[in-house]
Amino acid sequence: MSDVVGCAVGVDIGGTKTVAALVDAGGGIIGRAVEATPGSDGPDAILATVLRLVRAVADGTRPRGVGVGSAGVIDHRSGVVLSATSVLRDWAGTPVRERLSDMTGLPVRVVNDVHAHALGEAWAGAAAGAESVLMIAVGTGVGASFVRSGEVWFGAHDVAGHLGHIPAAAAEGRPCVCGRTGHLEAVAAGPAICALYAERTGRTVTDVQEIVRCAAAGSAEAAGVLAEGGRALGAAVGGAINLLDPEVVVVGGGVVGAGELWWAPMESALRDQLLPTTAGIRVVRSKLGSDAALAGAARLVLDADRKMKERH
Numbered sequence: 139m140s141d142v143v144g145c146a147v148g149v150d151i152g153g154t155k156t157v158a159a160l161v162d163a164g165g166g167i168i169g170r171a172v173e174a175t176p177g178s179d180g181p182d183a184i185l186a187t188v189l190r191l192v193r194a195v196a197d198g199t200r201p202r203g204v205g206v207g208s209a210g211v212i213d214h215r216s217g218v219v220l221s222a223t224s225v226l227r228d229w230a231g232t233p234v235r236e237r238l239s240d241m242t243g244l245p246v247r248v249v250n251d252v253h254a255h256a257l258g259e260a261w262a263g264a265a266a267g268a269e270s271v272l273m274i275a276v277g278t279g280v281g282a283s284f285v286r287s288g289e290v291w292f293g294a295h296d297v298a299g300h301l302g303h304i305p306a307a308a309a310e311g312r313p314c315v316c317g318r319t320g321h322l323e324a325v326a327a328g329p330a331i332c333a334l335y336a337e338r339t340g341r342t343v344t345d346v347q348e349i350v351r352c353a354a355a356g357s358a359e360a361a362g363v364l365a366e367g368g369r370a371l372g373a374a375v376g377g378a379i380n381l382l383d384p385e386v387v388v389v390g391g392g393v394v395g396a397g398e399l400w401w402a403p404m405e406s407a408l409r410d411q412l413l414p415t416t417a418g419i420r421v422v423r424s425k426l427g428s429d430a431a432l433a434g435a436a437r438l439v440l441d442a443d444r445k446m447k448e449r450h
C-alpha cells in the first residue's frame with residue numbers, strides 16, 4: 139500500500155452532484171470521482187454514495203481522514219446537519235461525521251460547503267497567503283465565509299456567513315426562501331435574477347447564462363437585470379467589508395460566470411460603500427472553482443491531524 143504523504147479526501151455534497159477527491163499536502167487534487175447526489179432517496183443513499191466515492195479516490199492510499207463540505211447548516215463540531223434544503227430529503231438531523239467515520243474507519247470533519255470553498259481559496263487559491271479572507275459564493279443562493287489565519291469563523295450557532303439573509307434595499311417586499319421578505323438572496327441569487335428578467339420581459343429563463351446571451355444580442359432588459367443583481371450583491375459585500383475588514387475578498391459561484399456585465403456593476407457598488415481606509419482592498423474571482431470546496435474540506439482534516447500530533 140502506497141502512502142501519499144499527508145493526503146486527505148475532500149468531499150463536496152451538492153444538491154445535484156457529489157464529488158470526492160484525493161488532495162495532497164499542498165492542496166493539489168490527485169484524483170477525483172463524481173456521482174449524482176441521490177437527494178430524494180434520503181441520507182442512507184447519500185452516505186452510501188459518499189462511501190463509494192471515498193473508496194474510489196483513496197484506493198491504495200492511506201488518507202489522514204475525510205473532510206466533507208455539504209449544503210445546509212452544519213454543526214461543525216459534531217458534524218450533524220442542523221438544517222438543509224428540501225432537495226436533500228431528511229438530510230437535516232443526519233449525524234454525518236459519526237456515520238461516515240463508522241463507515242470509513244477514518245477521522246471525519248463536516249462543514250457547510252461555502253466554508254469549505256473559502257478554506258480552499260484561502261489555502262491554495264485566489265487568497266493564498268492572505269491573513270484574512272471574505273469569500274462570497276453567489277449561485278442558487280448567496281453565501282459567505284470569513285477565514286482568519288486559516289480558520290473559519292463559524293459563529294456561535296454555526297450560522298455565520300448567511301449573507302443572503304441580510305436586508306437589501308433592492309429586495310424590498312420580495313419574498314426570500316427563508317420565509318422572510320427583503321433579503322439580499324431574493325434579488326441577487328441566480329434564480330432571483332432569472333425571476334426579475336421574466337417579470338420584465340414575460341420570457342421564462344432558468345439560467346443566468348441565457349440572460350447573458352440575450353444581453354450580448356442587444357437586450358437592454360437583460361443587461362439591466364444582470365447589473366441590478368450585481369449592484370445589490372456589491373452593496374451588501376461592501377457593507378460586510380466595513381464590518382470585517384478582510385485582507386482580500388474572493389467572489390465565486392455560478393453567477394460570476396455572467397462576466398463583466400455582472401462583475402463591473404457589482405464591484406462598482408461594492409467600492410461605493412467602502413470607508414476610505416479599505417478603498418484599495420483586493421476583490422478577486424475564485425481561482426479554484428468547484429475544486430476549492432474539495433481542497434478546503436481536505437484541509438480541515440489535515441489541520442485536525444496536525445494539531446493532534448502537536449499535542450502528543
Ligand SMILES: [Zn+2]
Nearest residue numbers: 303314316321
Ligand atoms: Zn432570507
